[in-house]
Amino acid sequence: MMRMLGFAALGLALIFLLGPFLIIAGAGFSSGDLLVFPPQGFSLRWYGAVFEIERFRESFVLSMQLAVGSTVLALLLGVPAAYAMARYQVPGGEWIRTIVTAPVIVPAIIAGLALLRYTVIPLGLPVMAALVLGHTALVAPYAVRVVTVSLTHLRPDVEEAAVLLGATRTGAFFKVVLPNIRNGMMAAFILGFITSFNQVPVSLFLTGPGVTTLPIDMLAAMEFVYDPSIAALSTLLALMSVSIVLIAERVLGLSRYV
Amino acid sequence: MFADRRIGLALAAPALLFVGLAFLLPVGILLTEGLRTPAGWTLSRFTTFFTDPLALEVTFRTLRLGFGVTIMSAIIGYAVALAVIETGPGNRARMTALFILPLMISPVARTYAWIVLLGRTGLINKAVVGLGLSDEPLRLLFTETAVFIGLLQLFLPLMVLSLTSALENMPADVLPAARVLGAGWLTIFFRVILPLTREGLIVGGTLVFTGAVTAYITPAVLGGAKVLMLETLLYQRVSVANDIATASVIAAILIAMSIATHSLIRRITTRRRA
Amino acid sequence: MTKQQAVWLAASMTIFLGAGQAGAQQRSLVVSNFAVAQDQLRKDLYAPFEAKCNCKVVLDLGNAADRLAKLEARKANPEADLAVLADFTALEAARKDLIEPIDVSKLTNFNKLYDLAKDPIGKNYGVGYTFYATSIVYRKDKIDVTSWTDLWSPKLKNRVALPNITTTQGPLLLFMMNRALNGQTPDYATAINKLAEMKGDVVTFYERGAQLTQLFQQEEIYATVTGRFNWPLVAKLNMPIAWAQPKEGLTGGLNVLTIVKNAKNKDLAYALIDEWLSTEAQTRIANSLVDSPANREVKLEPAIADVLTYGEETAKSLNVIPPDVMLANRDAWLAGWNAKVAR
Numbered sequence: 001m002m003r004m005l006g007f008a009a010l011g012l013a014l015i016f017l018l019g020p021f022l023i024i025a026g027a028g029f030s031s032g033d034l035l036v037f038p039p040q041g042f043s044l045r046w047y048g049a050v051f052e053i054e055r056f057r058e059s060f061v062l063s064m065q066l067a068v069g070s071t072v073l074a075l076l077l078g079v080p081a082a083y084a085m086a087r088y089q090v091p092g093g094e095w096i097r098t099i100v101t102a103p104v105i106v107p108a109i110i111a112g113l114a115l116l117r118y119t120v121i122p123l124g125l126p127v128m129a130a131l132v133l134g135h136t137a138l139v140a141p142y143a144v145r146v147v148t149v150s151l152t153h154l155r156p157d158v159e160e161a162a163v164l165l166g167a168t169r170t171g172a173f174f175k176v177v178l179p180n181i182r183n184g185m186m187a188a189f190i191l192g193f194i195t196s197f198n199q200v201p202v203s204l205f206l207t208g209p210g211v212t213t214l215p216i217d218m219l220a221a222m223e224f225v226y227d228p229s230i231a232a233l234s235t236l237l238a239l240m241s242v243s244i245v246l247i248a249e250r251v252l253g254l255s256r257y258v
Numbered sequence: 259m260f261a262d263r264r265i266g267l268a269l270a271a272p273a274l275l276f277v278g279l280a281f282l283l284p285v286g287i288l289l290t291e292g293l294r295t296p297a298g299w300t301l302s303r304f305t306t307f308f309t310d311p312l313a314l315e316v317t318f319r320t321l322r323l324g325f326g327v328t329i330m331s332a333i334i335g336y337a338v339a340l341a342v343i344e345t346g347p348g349n350r351a352r353m354t355a356l357f358i359l360p361l362m363i364s365p366v367a368r369t370y371a372w373i374v375l376l377g378r379t380g381l382i383n384k385a386v387v388g389l390g391l392s393d394e395p396l397r398l399l400f401t402e403t404a405v406f407i408g409l410l411q412l413f414l415p416l417m418v419l420s421l422t423s424a425l426e427n428m429p430a431d432v433l434p435a436a437r438v439l440g441a442g443w444l445t446i447f448f449r450v451i452l453p454l455t456r457e458g459l460i461v462g463g464t465l466v467f468t469g470a471v472t473a474y475i476t477p478a479v480l481g482g483a484k485v486l487m488l489e490t491l492l493y494q495r496v497s498v499a500n501d502i503a504t505a506s507v508i509a510a511i512l513i514a515m516s517i518a519t520h521s522l523i524r525r526i527t528t529r530r531r532a
Numbered sequence: 533m534t535k536q537q538a539v540w541l542a543a544s545m546t547i548f549l550g551a552g553q554a555g556a557q558q559r560s561l562v563v564s565n566f567a568v569a570q571d572q573l574r575k576d577l578y579a580p581f582e583a584k585c586n587c588k589v590v591l592d593l594g595n596a597a598d599r600l601a602k603l604e605a606r607k608a609n610p611e612a613d614l615a616v617l618a619d620f621t622a623l624e625a626a627r628k629d630l631i632e633p634i635d636v637s638k639l640t641n642f643n644k645l646y647d648l649a650k651d652p653i654g655k656n657y658g659v660g661y662t663f664y665a666t667s668i669v670y671r672k673d674k675i676d677v678t679s680w681t682d683l684w685s686p687k688l689k690n691r692v693a694l695p696n697i698t699t700t701q702g703p704l705l706l707f708m709m710n711r712a713l714n715g716q717t718p719d720y721a722t723a724i725n726k727l728a729e730m731k732g733d734v735v736t737f738y739e740r741g742a743q744l745t746q747l748f749q750q751e752e753i754y755a756t757v758t759g760r761f762n763w764p765l766v767a768k769l770n771m772p773i774a775w776a777q778p779k780e781g782l783t784g785g786l787n788v789l790t791i792v793k794n795a796k797n798k799d800l801a802y803a804l805i806d807e808w809l810s811t812e813a814q815t816r817i818a819n820s821l822v823d824s825p826a827n828r829e830v831k832l833e834p835a836i837a838d839v840l841t842y843g844e845e846t847a848k849s850l851n852v853i854p855p856d857v858m859l860a861n862r863d864a865w866l867a868g869w870n871a872k873v874a875r
Contacts, residue, residue, distance in 0.1 A: 006344060009337035010353075013418070017360045017411060020371035023381065027374060034749070035374060037381055081273035088266025099282065100273050105516045106285055107472035109489050110509040113496060114284035117605070124609050137281040140273060156260065198364040201474040204493065209562045209592035209611050215366045219475065220567070220593075222370055224742035224765065226749045231374070234367030241362040249355065312870050377750035397690045399752060400736040483696045483737040483874070497594075498698045500601040 021238065028232035035228050046232040055217060056233060063197055063214040066128070070135035071143075071192035075185060077136070078143030083177070085144075086151040101141040108138060108201035116205045127208035134202045139192035146191060150184025151177075183252045190248045194241055289513070292506030307507045313491070317511070319402065320488045324471040327409045328417075331466050332459060335417035336451075342418070343425045354422060357415045365412060369479045372408050373399065376480070400482045408476040413469045417462040424458020425451075457526050464519040471515055488512055559587045561800040564603070564612035564792075567593035567742055568761050569822045576816040581807050587800055595740055596621040596700050603630045603792060613795040614804055618700045619652045619660070619786045620855035620862075626657040627859075631790040633657055638802050641809040641827065646844045649786065649826040653855050658788030661808055662761075662823035663847040665784040666704045668776040669766055670755035671748075677755065677776040680712035684726065689733045691754040693747050696737040697869040704783045705757050706865055707853050712780045718857075719864040728872035737873075745769065759784070760841050764821040784841065784850035787823075818842075 023037045028047060032040030050056060081100055084090055103111065112134055120130040154177065162172040178185075203213045212220075214237070222230055260266070292303045307313045342353045360368065375381050376398040383395035398404050432454065436446045452459075477487040486494070492508040495501040563578075570591060578589040592599065592611060596618050603610060607630060617625060625631045633656045636642045642650070642659065649660030670677045675687045683692060695701035706720040706727075715722025727734075735753050738744065741762045747753045748769055758766075766773055789805045791798060807813055814825040818832055824840040824847075825832075832842055841847065 003341075003344060006337055006341035009334065010341035013334055013338045013414065014356060017357070017415060020375055020411070021360070021363065021368065023375060024367065024371045036379070037374060077273040077276050080269040084266040084269035087260045088263055088269070089260070090266035090270055091263055096270050096274055100270075100277050102277060103281055105513070105520050106281075107489065107509075107512045107516060109472075109474050109492060110288065110512065111281065111285060113492075113505060113509075114288040115280070117502065118284035118287045119280060121606055121609065133280050137277055140277060144273070194362055198366070200366060201489070204474070205496070209564070210560070210590035215364055218364075218366050218370075219479070222366075222373070222479065222746075223740055224567075224745050226746045230370060234364070234370055238363040238367055241364070242359055245359070245362045246355075310870075312875050315875050373746070373750075377752060379751050395751075397735060397752075399750075483698075483739055484731075484734070486874075494698070497601055498597040500604045 021235075024231045025235040025238075028228050028235050030228045033227050035226055035231060039228070046228040047236065049229050050233045050236065053229065055212075056214065056221075059212045059214040059217040062128075062211065066131050066135055066213060067193045067196040070132050070196050071139050071189050073132065073136045074139040074143045074192055075147075075188060078140050078188070079147050079181075079185065082144045082147040082151060083173075086148055087156060097144075100144050103137045104141045108199065109204060111137065112202040112205040115202075120206065127206065127211040130206045130208075131203060131211075131213070134206050135196045135199060138199065138202055139196055142191050142195060143188045146188035147181060147184050150181040150187075154180045187248065187252050190244060190252075194244065198241070285509075285513075288502075288506055289510055290506075291502050292504075292510060303503050303507050304510075307504065313504075316486045316488060316491045319485070320471050323402065323406060323409060323487065324467050326406060327413060327470040328463050328467045330406075330410055331414045331417040332421075332463060334414060335421045335462060336447075338418050339421035339425050340451075342422050350422075350426075354419065357418045357422075360411075361415050365475050368412060369408055369475050372404065372411070372480055376404050376407070399480065400484055402481070402485050404480040405477050405485055405487070408480045409470045409473055412473065412476060413466040416465040416469065420458050420462030420465065421455060424455040424461075427458075428454045460526055461523050464523050468516050468519050472512055559797060559800065560590045561585075561587050561614065561797050561804060562590045562592055562612045563614045563616065563804070564592045564594075564599045565616040566595065566761075566787075567740065569764065569820075572820045572822050573817065576820055576822065577808060577813050580813070581804055584807075585800060585803055587797075589804070595698075597698050600625055600630075604628060608794070610792045610794055610796075612792050613797045614801040615790045615792050616661075617658070617788055617790055619658065619788050620853070620858040621700070622658040622788045622790050623653040623855040624859055625790065626653060626655070630793055631657055632793045634659060634789075634791055634802075634805070639806045639809065641806055641811070644811060644827045644829050645809065646826055646828055646847065648844065648847055652786055652788060658790045659805065659809065660786045660788050660826050661814075662787050662826055663784060663841050663850070664760040664787070664824060665782040665841040665846075665850055666701060666708075666757065666759045667782045668755055668757055668778060669744075669763070670774055670776060671772060672774040673772045674754040677774075677778065679778050680708045680780050682776075682778075683709070683755070683757070684730045684733070688755050690735065691752075692733070693735045693738050693744065693753045693756045694727075695741075695757055696739050697866055697873070699739055699741070700785065701741070701757060701759060702737075702869075703853060703858060703862065703865060704785065708757075708778075708780060708783050708851070711851070712778075718861050719868060720861075721868060724865070724868040724872055727869075731873055748773065761823060763839065781849075781851050784847075784852060786826075786847075786852070 027035055027037045027039050029042050029044070030036065030039030031043035031045060034040065085093055085097060090096060115130060115134050119125065119133065159172045159176050162176045163169060167175060198215060200215045200219065203216050207213060207216050218230060218233065293299050293301065342350060345353060377383070378395040382398065386392050387395055432450055433446065436450050441449070472489060474489045474493065477485060477490045481487065481490065488508050488511065492505050495504045570593065582589055599615065600617070600621050603612065603615060603625060615625070615631065622631065636656050636659065639659070645660065652658060652660050668677050668680070668683065675682065675685060682688070695705055697703065706723045709723035709726060710720045713722045713726060735747065741758055744756055744758060744762060745765050747756070748766060748771060763775060789808060791801050795801060809827060811827055811829040814827040814830045817823050818825045818830060818840060819836055821836070821839055824842055828844070832840070
């Protein structure tokens with residue numbers, strides 16, 4: 001009896017979490033002009049239309065560049081930091097960890113506002129640079145955390161052995177450590193990419209004239225576009241995220257790092 | 259080999275400097291804006307904020323929604339996590355993946371779905387009228403209920419995942435043993451399951467709570483100007499009135515909430531390690 | 533690092549760095565404007581202008597308050613060159629030293645404007661380019677609107693959206709409600725009290741007019757208060773929607789073009805303003821039902837004129853709040869609204 005109730009709860013929860021999404025996907029297949037479910041007729045018209053809208057194309061490209069750029073930057077900063085904390089008894093190590101992972105604690109909208117007021121405006125930074133700064137800070141904690149997990153699985157004596165066998169320490173890092181934490185870095189990249197790509201609050205204050213990220217653009221368009229194109233776009237983006245995650249799970253075992 | 263602390267420090271320095279200069283410094287300056295007036299340092303902005311009826315109402319609404327969503331997700335989360343555990347180890351991984359999926363989908367898209375569903379011509383209202391529960395479609399959009407539903411959908415997976423992993427770590431024979439001893443379900447839950455999964459509950463709860471009180475998209479889209487939460491109030495104050503002082507006060511409140519809940523998690527996880 | 537990884541890293545950095553360089557050749561004129569009918573405006577105004585000036589018109593969209601706050605935040609180093617504002621927002625911007633007087637002798641089309649539009653806020657801080665009426669837009673199959681008091685008719689209970697005080701239309705709503713209720717005080721207390729009483733029946737206090745399409749479409753609302761500039765959006769919905777002629781009259785406003793202080797592309801801003809005021813552009817924009825003209829030479833077909841706020845006489849007949857009165861009282865309205873309506 002309780003078991004039945006439990007499975008009912010599981011089913012309902014999955015419907016609650018994924019159902020709305022299926023409805024949006026379905027509404028996108030409408031052949032009519034209205035966003036309704038069930039859809040009026042069936043066509044791929046709106047899924048095609050998404051690609052014709054220039055502003056979405058532009059903001060999609062920008063979001064991609066932003067997500068890739070800031071995640072790469074976050075990894076370049078985060079990997080050495082994670083390595084230092086995993087291997088060296090750095091003075092004030094706990095403090096360093098707290099500082100580097102602090103962006104997780106500060107609500108993103110506040111970070112965006114603070115960056116705009118006290119960094120971007122005083123320094124006269126262009127919009128893209130502002131976005132990269134904000135997103136890199138936001139993604140850096142994930143990079144540190146995920147790479148740290150990878151490093152704890154790799155025993156330090158492997159490196160020591162390499163050095164004993166004549167490798168330089170830098171050589172040992174690139175030949176021994178990096179290949180071993182490659183999966184962790186890929187996992188961090190994917191998590192960072194998705195975090196940045198879907199980010200709204202930090203970008204809210206940082207986007208500027210002619211430079212908008214896709215989620216911000218969608219948020220604006222949601223209000224006045226009432227045809228199924230946004231539904232189609234939402235579905236395509238979700239499919240993109242989901243397939244990245246599924247492939248990553250298959251190849252890397254992503255869920256170990258989440 | 260790893261004895262030289264200076265190398266360690268040098269490796270950590272870029273990240274440290276970046277986060278410190280590009281992130282913590284500006285956020286720190288923002289926080290001081292609420293304490294600074296031309297006349298000197300003061301707490302008066304905080305007292306003004308907490309005596310403004312609108313600000314108080316928004317603060318209470320934010321807390322109410324935060325706790326409400328947390329409690330509801332705990333109730334649903336336990337039912338779901340127990341069922342996930344029952345499906346056995348093989349299916350468990352697949353089930354877990356199903357709960358990770360929604361976390362990867364853009365919150366904008368997830369919130370958009372509710373506009374379609376909760377509108378007066380939406381599926382939910384069609385069902386309500388069709389089943390004869392109401393003669394008229396209900397007004398659901400731009401209400402606290404809509405924001406509650408949106409937030410619950412956004413953050414429930416975090417609770418489920420955290421409770422599932424807590425239940426997995428529970429010794430396998432505890433539940434059958436309790437059942438053999440003839441304990442009722444309520445007794446088993448409160449005497450056995452709850453104490454053994456307390457940490458998972460707290461971790462999940464803090465994640466859901468901080469997520470809910472600092473959400474922007476959901477209250478902005480499903481709540482609007484009538485159902486302001488602290489984040490939407492902050493955005494409104496800044497974007498409409500360029501009112502940085504109030505924004506700074508709200509920022510301080512939100513960061514305080516966030517630090518409090520995160521240090522709770524940290525205390526618990528470090529105790530577990532010890 | 534393996535070779536693949538290095539290549540991959542290099543590739544992604546190239547994509548990323550490439551972002552900053554694209555389109556650096558052409559000059560960009562940044563126009564801060566309302567997020568209304570911009571696609572049409574691109575066809576009727578920006579695109580023809582771009583062809584002439586060999587520049588790119590980049591838009592920064594938002595409601596007036598949003599964009600004013602942005603101008604203020606970026607005062608020392610503004611992004612926008614030309615700001616399109618409501619007359620009272622422009623006056624506020626002028627008082628905050630965010631915009632600069634326009635040298636109207638540089639505008640070849642200036643003398644074609646209605647007198648009302650030439651210098652609406654004084655010292656040539658802005659030139660008017662369009663008048664609009666504001667009224668109640670409603671579903672005529674659900675209710676018949678003949679007065680501003682119909683906003684609280686039982687038929688509109690839970691079916692009406694009203695502009696928030698933070699929008700340009702918000703004060704206009706208070707103004708007309710106060711007049712309909714015979715309110716005597718300039719703080720519009722009568723109107724604010726009425727709103728406080730009925731706020732439970734209001735679906736939402738909207739902050740962006742664009743949202744109204746969705747609200748009508750989903751039958752969330754049967755009526756709202758908005759400017760004529762939103763009419764084409766709503767009229768496109770294929771629903772029985774009408775524009776009310778309430779017995780207390782219509783309200784409305786004047787939008788102006790202003791030049792941002794310290795703007796980087798003032799020459800282009802002047803050129804676009806002149807283009808904007810030209811008989812050709814004003815006629816195209818009017819025929820697309822985007823904005824009513826402020827240029828005397830624009831002649832419209834009756835069918836088009838009926839839909840717009842056309843002609844100097846019509847513009848004069850609107851009940852408007854003078855910009856300085858608006859600014860003098862707005863804090864009181866905001867305080868009243870926050871204390872009674874927003875809660």
